[in-house]
Amino acid sequence: MTPPVKAAVFGTGSWGTAFAMVLADAGCEVVLCARRQEVADEVNTSHTNSGYLPGAVLPASVRATTDPAEAAADADFTVLTVPSQTARANLTTLAPLLAPDTVVVSLMKGVELGSAMRMSEVIADTAKLPPERIAVVTGPNLAREIAARQPAAAVVACTDEDVARRLQAACHTPYFRPYTNTDVxxxxxxxxxxxxxxxxxxxxxxxxxxxxxxxxxxxxxxxxxxxxxxxxxxxxxxxxxxxxxxxxxxxxxxxxxxxxxxxxxxxxxxxxxxxxxxxxxxxxxxxxxxxxxxxxxxxxxxxxxxxxxxxxxxxxxxxxxxxxxxxxxxxxxxxx
Incomplete structure (x- = not known):
């Protein structure tokens, strides 16, 4: 039997939490990495994140930790949902903890001040990863609607089409339909x-x-x-x-x-x-x-x-x- 895909989601805001739900509903084992212990405790005990997604109940397969190393261990996909202007600082801490073959997935939508780098470029520059280990999820994805499991479509982009298809399968649910694209x-x-x-x-x-x-x-x-x-x-x-x-x-x-x-x-x-x-x-x-x-x-x-x-x-x-x-x-x- 094929083991489930493991995903680590760094960032417990509304979109990070909603995407963790999508991954879990698609059959992945998901670990949310929170900065605050009280957020991790709420996810683990009540299966909610009321500060960011009030009313949403997370699948039981989503758990949380405040330990980045624990979250990143053996992850097939490491998902970043932090504010774009903090991406470099977060990656500096996270990069040494990444699993050897993990694909880093950016949910961030911004351009870095000063360098004018896109988020995939910041990931490549900071974590020293090749393009085939960096992917992007984007599209019309308002977190509260997705948390309510309303139908939505998205794009999963990677220069390596096989990697894009793997990510597509990892987040494809009856209400969340991802399309692949190589135009990062x-x-x-x-x-x-x-x-x-x-x-x-x-x-x-x-x-x-x-x-x-x-x-x-x-x-x-x-x-x-x-x-x-x-x-x-x-x-x-x-x-x-x-x-x-x-x-x-x-x-x-x-x-x-x-x-x-x-x-x-x-x-x-x-x-x-x-x-x-x-x-x-x-x-x-x-x-x-x-x-x-x-x-x-x-x-x-x-x-x-x-x-x-x-x-x-x-x-x-x-x-x-x-x-x-x-x-x-x-x-x-x-x-x-």
Whole structure:
């Protein structure tokens, strides 16, 4: 009899916990690695993580520990769901503990500040792993809906198609349908830039603007993402799929999206500090908008929506002023 696949999930926020449920429902043995003992104790005794996923009951095959070495031991897949800007620090500690053949799976959607590296690049750089031992899971995956086992699709990406298929099998359930892709660059860019566009749409919603504005921002945001992806060698088809348009629509449309909610509060007139204070979990686009803009500039790509978000979030520009500047840009053909 084939032994079950073992998975270690580092990060017990809403998405890490929800993905642990998916893995367990697909038949994996899952260990959640928590920073706080009380979270591990709750998972092990009550099979819940009420601080991040209230109401969700975890499968009995999910257990938790605060010992990274215990979690990582013999894992077929080591899943990282930590905030993207802490990835390097977490990996520095985790890398020596990785099982010899484990595939490191990134659920992180961001670009590192300073280096402008995608998360798979941070993993490769820090843990010294080859591309075939690094995979990405992305797509329209709002954690609370998945925890409620509502139907969803996703993309599992790895440059090695056999590894992508192994991961696909490890997280395929009746409600969670993963597709494989070898375009890691495109999949990661779609996940990172959509957070920035989600902030923009949230700001517009907070300002009381309508669906025409939202539709325009989503469409032009996708064009912005695609231009950057093409410059970086991504497959343009990726951006019309789950990792591109699918994730973008979910993030820009749902009140469950942290980035959309964060942007809505800014658009209503809250300061950055006030918005951070009422936000319980990381809105990745807040920090990544700067690194995404940096990445665009490194590749000579014009990213006006991203630039507008950076101006509002980090430069203190009033949303109305930023909107007027965006709308007054020189006219050009749509496909530019």
């Amino acid at each position: 660059v495109g999949c990661e860019l779609g996940g990172a830039v959509k957070n920035v566009i989600g902030l923009a749409v949230g700001i517009a919603d907070g300002m009381g603007l309508g669906d025409n504005t939202k539709g325009s921002l989503i469409t032009r945001g996708l064009a912005e993402t695609t231009r950057l992806g093409l410059a970086m060698g991504a497959d343009p088809m990726t951006f019309s799929g789950l990792a591109g348009l699918g994730d973008l629509v979910a993030t820009c449309s749902s009140p469950l999206s942290r980035n959309h909610t964060f942007g809505t509060n800014l658009g209503k007139g809250m300061t950055l500090e006030e918005t951070i204070a009422v936000t319980k979990q990381t809105a990745e686009g807040v920090k990544s908008c700067e690194s995404v803009l940096d990445l665009g500039r490194r590749h000579g790509i014009d990213m006006p929506i991203t630039e507008t978000v950076v101006g509002i979030v980090h430069d203190g520009k009033p949303p109305l002023v930023a909107l007027e500047e965006l709308m007054s840009r020189s006219a050009k053909p749509e496909r530019r």
